[in-house]
Amino acid sequence: MSVDSIQQSILNKNRKDKFLLVLNLPPILKSVNKSTLVERSVKFLSLDQLQYSIYGTVVPETAVPEVDLVYSGQTAKFTSYTKSPYKSITVNFTVDNEFNNWWVLWYWLNVLNDSKESTYNYNGLVSPDKFINLNNYQTNISVYGLDEYNNKKIQWDYIKAFITNLGEITYNYRDGEQIESSFTFAFSQLNTQLL
Numbered sequence: 001m002s003v004d005s006i007q008q009s010i011l012n013k014n015r016k017d018k019f020l021l022v023l024n025l026p027p028i029l030k031s032v033n034k035s036t037l038v039e040r041s042v043k044f045l046s047l048d049q050l051q052y053s054i055y056g057t058v059v060p061e062t063a064v065p066e067v068d069l070v071y072s073g074q075t076a077k078f079t080s081y082t083k084s085p086y087k088s089i090t091v092n093f094t095v096d097n098e099f100n101n102w103w104v105l106w107y108w109l110n111v112l113n114d115s116k117e118s119t120y121n122y123n124g125l126v127s128p129d130k131f132i133n134l135n136n137y138q139t140n141i142s143v144y145g146l147d148e149y150n151n152k153k154i155q156w157d158y159i160k161a162f163i164t165n166l167g168e169i170t171y172n173y174r175d176g177e178q179i180e181s182s183f184t185f186a187f188s189q190l191n192t193q194l195l
Contacts, residue, residue, distance in 0.1 A: 026138055029108060050104060052094075161188075
């Protein structure tokens with residue numbers, strides 16, 4: 001029986017990771033001094049884009065608040081024509097079996113504040129003339145909602161995003177579950193489209 005002829009509710013899920021997150025590496029991670037990293041990390045960081053199988057995220061509230069105009073004992077409401085700032089987003093993801101996807105996020109945070117020296121850009125990944133360029137550590141992140149056949153149905157694009165927090169990893173080999181973690185990122189704009 002072909003996949004197209006199967007009638008299935010979109011609410012039926014055989015997996016809990018029905019979302020795909022695509023992360024374009026920010027320029028500061030693309031320009032890593034490869035001589036300072038182990039061979040496995042160098043090979044991994046040569047990629048321009050990473051994909052995460054995620055099982056939980058929040059699409060933030062989008063608001064264009066109103067403005068009150070009081071005149072002659074009455075209040076009229078008008079739009080402010082401005083969007084409120086978005087709250088940071090936390091994403092839950094499955095850690096791959098070599099911990100590569102978790103390590104890249106850790107390294108991104110470590111570039112923003114080095115664990116040994118407690119400074120930004122300690123390894124000199126960004127040249128001094130481009131040091132203050134915000135685009136060095138920001139990137140675009142896309143999240144895709146998948147249907148029961150893993151086809152992309154909706155896309156959320158988080159513009160000028162950067163990591164702010166990397167969640168813990170809890171080891172428990174007794175229950176046979178996959179290792180999971182989370183990360184939080186801040187961003188400036190959100191675009192959405194149906195696919």
